[in-house]
Amino acid sequence: MTVSFQPLHPVFVAEVSGIDLTRVPDPGTVAAIETAIAHYAVLVFRDQRLDDDTQRTFSRCFGPLEAATGGHVTALQDRRLPLDMQDASNLDRDHTVLDRYDRKRMFNLGNRLWHSDSSYRPTPALYSLLSGRIVVEQGGHTEFADMRAAYDALDNTTKVEIADLVCEHSLLFSRGLLGFTELSDNEKFLFAPVRQPLVRRHPATGRQSLFLSAHAGSIVGWPVPEARAFLRDLTEHATQKHFTYSHKWRQHDLVMWDNRTTIHRVTRFNETLVRDMRRTTVAGP
Amino acid sequence: MAFNIRPVRPVFVGEVTGIDICQPLSRDQVAAIEAGMDQYAVLTFPDQPLTDDQQVVFSANFGELEIPLAAQMAKPEARRFDKLELGDISNFDGKSENLRARDDSRRMYALANRLWHSDASFRAIGAGYTLLHSRIVPSNGGNTGFADMRAAYDALDDATKVEVENLVTEHSIVFSREQIGFEVKSDDASNVRPVKHPLVVMHPVTGRKSLYLSSHIGGIVGWPVPEARAFIRDLTEHATQPQFVYSHKWRVNELVMWDNRMVMHRATRFNDLKEQRDLRRTSIKGVGLAVADAPAMAAE
Secondary structure, three states: OEEEEEEEEOOOOOOEEEEOOOOOOOOHHHHHHHHHHHOOOOEEEEOOOOOOOHHHHHHOOOOOOOOOOOOOOHHHOOOOOOOOEEEEEEEEEOEOOOOOHHHHHHHHHHHHOOOOOOOOOOOOEEEEEEEEEEOOOOOOOOOEHHHHHHHHHOHHHHHHHHHHOOOOOOOHHHHOOOOOOOOHHHHHHHHOOEEEEEEEEEEOOOOOEEEOOOOOOEEOOHHHHHHHHHHHHHHHHHOHHHHHEOOOOOOOOOOEEOOOOOEEEEOOOOOOOOOOEEEEEOOOO | OOOEEEEEEEEEEEEEEEOOOOOOOHHHHHHHHHHHHHHHOOEEEEOOOHHEEEEHHHHHOOOOEEOOHHHHHHHHHOOOOOOOOOOOEEOOHHHHOOOOOOOOOHHHHHHHHHEOOOOOOOOOOEEEEEEEEEEEOOOOOOOOEEEEEEHHHOOOOOOHHHOOOOEEEEEEHHHHHHHHHOOOOOOOOHHOOOOOEEEEOOOOOOOEEEEEOOOOOEEEEOHHHHHHHHHHHHHHHHHHHHHEEEEOOOOOOOOEEEEOOOOEEOOOOOOOOOOOOOOEEEEEEEOOOOOOOOOOOOOO
């Protein structure tokens, strides 16, 4: 069986078939996936019965994994999953649904905003791999937007204007947008802003893309309100319908995306239902 | 030429000709404009070289004029116009007519107008009509976008209509400014204290329901704040899809009036550090903002 890629959208996203991710892929297959994701930016693998070990093993084929340190408000002893598995569920460590007012839930609601994973880290995420262990029937989609197509569609004046702009990214900004502002001194320390260019170039394809994220809260040298209004405008441009794909989850889906060329968000769902999603993250650059 | 309203969209935004609004209006003319507003929610009047006084006189046909919050909070010497009812929607540095500096706090405050909002929804009774008249317009950008909250409401799925029906939102000028990282300081706490409004309102004349959304919303009564804000963002995104939006490119000496109970609006970016844009705003205190089954709520 050979691995093949079927496009799911006019500008990006492909479904991958002919591969069993519970077996360690050979170097040729890894290379084929890397080539494909450079082009498609988002890859969908259906019917992959992964557990944490097989998800980790497959993910590590693409580089070292990011540890979840500093990217959340969950104390170590309260974690449901090991540090190299990001918990994108709505569950507590005893596998019960988080209370409506639970601080972890309030924090996780920030994932409803368009973002690029770990853009608040000095080294942002390269690939994210999200495994749907228990999915919900309605809502809870993951939506992706193609930042290369969005960049290409900017007018020339805007391309010139943004070419050398540098943004400051922090979890303080994305959570602040939703009114989540009660943070400990240690959390504020961990969430100190980092700088990222607004435009980046993909090393494999040479294509330029917009590096947007809800974590971006200012532009170096700009008054904050002007920067925020402008970043909102850019995000609105970049997330127009024709640049986006909405992934409706089936159980045992694995979706892998390149954070350098896409932003994503989760859509609303009935949070009294269990949704168990687990993410491994390949660290950049 | 006879009074005429040309629909710009089927039942949203009309262009009015065949009337001179610089002159005092007859009762029939006022009634015709009000009927047009009920139907189209936004009316544009091209080629109307109004003076400030004429704008105030025209506006007063439709109710009691509001004093803008920015004028209330500004020191008298910082205001551009002596007439308190006249809102300064320009990028001028007060009376000097030099352009505002990049970090001017009035500029920071006004940048929040780039977010979709309904005028004065942070007041116990939000604005009814807003009337905006153009004196100087930039060569590019600086448009005013309008979104039809009746059509947006109609397009919600049934489950969402049920969910939003009795929700009550909290509005404050602080919330809209916070979103772009600007802290509103006011000596008078009553200017910034959140007020409550129903999320779904019904037009007193047409009976049509609409979403009463605004960037001034910071919470939903009984909901955790982050959940409320995420939901309001989703609703706002739904309500401002291209099919519900009209973007008005200004010409000089146009008057545009809209009903804040049926539309949201926002300004788009322009080169405000280099080009002049001078618009003058009057607004009418809202009356008759009806909820389907509950009385209108005042601030606590």
